[in-house]
Amino acid sequence: MGGSDVNLAELIGSRICHDLISPIGAITNGLELLDMVGAVQGPEMELISGSVGSAGARIRFFRVAFGSAGDQPLGRTEVADLLKDVxxxxxxxxxxxxxxxxxxxxxxxxxxxxxxxxxxxPMGGDVRISGHGDKWEVTGTADKLNVDGALWKHVVTGRFPNKITPAQVQFALLPESATAMGRKIAVETASTRVTLRF
Incomplete structure (x- = not known):
């Protein structure tokens, strides 16, 4: 992918997330109204409400991860609340x-x-995101990891020997986006830990 492709991908990501968040918000508002009047109650309502909440959180997360991003600041509370919802x-x-x-x-x-x-x-774990000056570190730890060696080895260069699948798109976008910002990706993997620095 070239720089123009990344920009196009970001614009598409922003557009899709923007168009989806509005109907998700409308459904959420409708559910709140139903709850207020007591029209529908029970496990069905909880399932629908939880699913809509999860969808809205993921869309807001994807809007930042895949959308167009400048240098406007995001506050700690805004990011922490978004991550809590996800x-x-x-x-x-x-x-x-x-x-x-x-x-x-x-x-x-x-x-x-x-x-x-x-x-x-795949079985869950913890991810810690920290920054020291202009340097960032993202570390995932879990009792059991399933590390795709080819993806993790080549995320440093952004050149992958095998075709990237939709579930792996973040591995292709991370080095491209980092390069556009003048940064390089560094990787460390161990039996219970993976770390990305940029």
Missing amino acids: ERAGRVRVHWNLTDAVPRNQVKLAFLALMCCESAM
């Missing part, structure tokens, strides 16, 4: 260890790295 729908616990607002394009890299870590933790 966390409810998955098996991975995320620890955002930054206290200050950070540029959206750097959060984008962190979210793509988080998705890479998630792919190696």
Whole structure:
């Protein structure tokens, strides 16, 4: 993928997420109204409400990870709340260890790295995201990891020997987005830990 392709992918990601978040929000509002009047109650309502909440959280997360991102700041509370909502729908616990607002394009890299870590933790685990000055580190730990060696080895260069699948797109976008920001990806893998630095 060239630089123009990444930009096009970001624009498409932003457009899809923008168009989907509105109807998801409308469904959420409708469910709240039904709950207020007591029209529908029970496990069915809880299932629908939980599913809509999870979908909305993932779309907001994807909008940052796959969408167009500049250097406008994202505050700690905004990012932490978003990650908390995403966390409810998955098996991975995320620890955002930054206290200050950070540029959206750097959060984008962190979210793509988080998705890479998630792919190696099918049984769940913990991901810690920290920043030291202009350097970032995203580390995933779990009792059991399933690390695709080819993906993790080649995420450093962004050149993969095998065709990337939709479930692996974060591995292709992370090095492309990092390069566009003048950064390089470094990787460490161990039996219970994977780390990405940029």
